[in-house]
Amino acid sequence: MSSFSSFSLFFTGRLSFMQTVLIIGLLLILTALYQASQSSVSLVTFVIALAMGAVLNGLHFGFSRSFRELILERKTLAVRAIIWMLALVLVLFGWLQNTADSLQGEALYGFIRPVGVYSLLGAFLFGVGMQLGIGCTSGTLNRAGQLQVLSIPTLFMMIVGGTVAVWSQELWQAWPAVAPWAFQHSVHWLVAIAFQLLLLLVIYRSLLMFERSSNGQVQTLLQLKKRGDSAYWHPWLLAGLSLAALNALLFWVSGSPWSISSIFPYWGVHLIELLKLPVDWQFWDYVMENPNHLASEAINHTVSLTTWGVLFGALFVTLWQTSGQSNAKQNRSVKSVSHWRAWLVSSVAGFIMGLGAVMASGCNIGAFFSGIASGSLHGWVWLPAALIGNWAGLYLKRFLSL
Template sequence: MLATRLTHWRSHYGLARQIMLITSAGLLIVALSWLVLQGAWVSAGLLLVGMGLGATLNYFVFGFSSSWRKSILEGNTLGARAQVIMLAAALMLFSPLLWLGQSDDGSFQGLVRPAGWSVILGAFLFGIGMQLASNCSSGTLNRAGQLQALPMVSLLMMFVGGVLAAYSFTYWDAWPALLPWSFTLDWGLAGLLVSLGLLALIYWALTRYEQQRTQQLTQLLSLESKWGATPYAPSSSSGLALSRAHQLLLAGLLLALLSTFILLLAGQPWSVASVFALWPFKLAEWIELHTGWMLLDWSFWDIAGHYQDRVARPLWLDHVSMTTLGVIFGALAVTLLQPKAITPLPDGQHAIGYYALGGLLMGLGAMLSYGCNIGALFSGIASGSLHGWLWLIAAVIGNMVALAWLNRSK
């Protein structure tokens, strides 16, 4: 049995990939062991949960920007409806924990942020960046884990955008905004039902939109048969589409479950955007420490009190950083285990420019709007935050504007 498995291993993976797999597994074991020895059990757990998120995104090819693009350009809302189911599942999983944290010692806190002009502008810019770079924040991390060159350009520029937003914090933070408010936390069970009702309305609207746009409906849930969706026959080519529907649904539910584990471990839901400013700051701090050269005046970190503790901690004790690294490594694990073609940088400059500009807008927009498609949309709506709903509307408009411009420029 062991000899058969080793033979299969050698025939399926080339020598270079075998070395990468063994090296990556060894580094992971060393990293987890070191964290445990340091007593950083939460960091080790978040790294593993982050890897689960990255593996899910990669293995099931679950993407926000691609689903929105298909909905807008083709009328295919299958991916968008799977995201609605994901948000509903996360809402129901998060709410009891958030209520417990509210009534107990505050150990569980939702991502509830002010809803104002900075959220509108930031989400709008992020939506444009999503389509220019063909990825969102989680998608860019996933593609970076797949060793794709263009998304790495986007990832680098997201840090540039995050720095610009952090440096101008005192300007945009003063824009008019409503105080942080949550359906779930402020209205309790009634607020949860309102949020679920809004998601149900969006789901129904997406099915109607697809039916009117394409004269058919790709079935995601069995209840959609009552709305005119035709079940796929497993023996036909459409059986692949049914399999794809199941993949999207399973991926959405897994993301909701794994993000609940993050809430349990870290006390706050899954987020990404803050690392776009935190990691460059840490790099600048390291440069100043070792060279004496101050890269920038980081007045942002003196003002934003809710980041001060994170600035003082090492990255391996920062919950958002560990989860983000986990997403990249989880996607990399799937890439190594299921080899995919690695796309090099194209010869032309247009694609590189689009991805660079898209990354810049996403990094800037994520900071302005207190979150990206993960922290603001996913975790924001799952926390019942009003700013999450505002983010969704502005980001969809940004996607539509970007796609309209891209189609005209072809």
């Protein structure tokens, strides 16, 4: 249902009672957030994140599914949607980085990180966790918003894994690495964007050839020729383009691209302090290097706001769809997920992803999506390492009969 139709239903009284309550509740939450933060930037940041979560849930878009279909079924539809997403966000980020400042008047740099042995290992580990568990970081937040129980141990252990990663940071950061590098550091930014778009085009054409040779046909992602009265756009393509636009908007508003995994050690350190655990975190290298980051309040912390916003955006879609159904439709059978093995695997996968994401300077969002958008080499290098990890995770899953 379009936004226009939703508002029309609201004003004509055709929305269900629970849907009306949801709208009012969301407005109250946004009002409370603005009152607590006293910042329009925080409010807009949260709204953008809500939209991201709604897109992930409403259009059934996910990275782990994309890679799984590519490896197991040799279908490239979802990965091709990601290529379109990367192409659009590259152009938007490139323009912002070189012609504009953030809404707060700060220069826009993006995520440009080192490439080292630890980042390759981290991306590999993250890929293993993506397929061993229930999904990646954004997928886990989406599933938490869908009220899927196994997202709870996965998300918690991501925090634990990320915290362990920064605890051991002095060890793995000593491994060989090259300094942060971006394409626009060597050539004019327009040339840098054009070169990366060419790389994406080569990958896209290769995916088409791979799927056609493997399955004899290629699934349609975009059909400009009219089908009846309108052109055909696959929902995953709409999701990818929407996420690209929202990431660029978030970049301009907050000064920082979309990231998730960097919040895990932040939450982990604060949990250690809150629970008064016997861990001397004050002397960790991570704490020494990020004093302002750790001292900031969650209500004004960009990554914290976006992470909660994605979760609540997905939850809003779940509750909206459920509240619009009849009681008969709501009485669906629920599969039991209480088996200890499912909880164990989800926990292990979450730990691996949290550890790997921090080592790799980001997950599929911060390193891959926002890293490539920023023109950073580490974003491009993350992809093959994570793909190998996805393959290993799927092999391990089959070997263990999960």
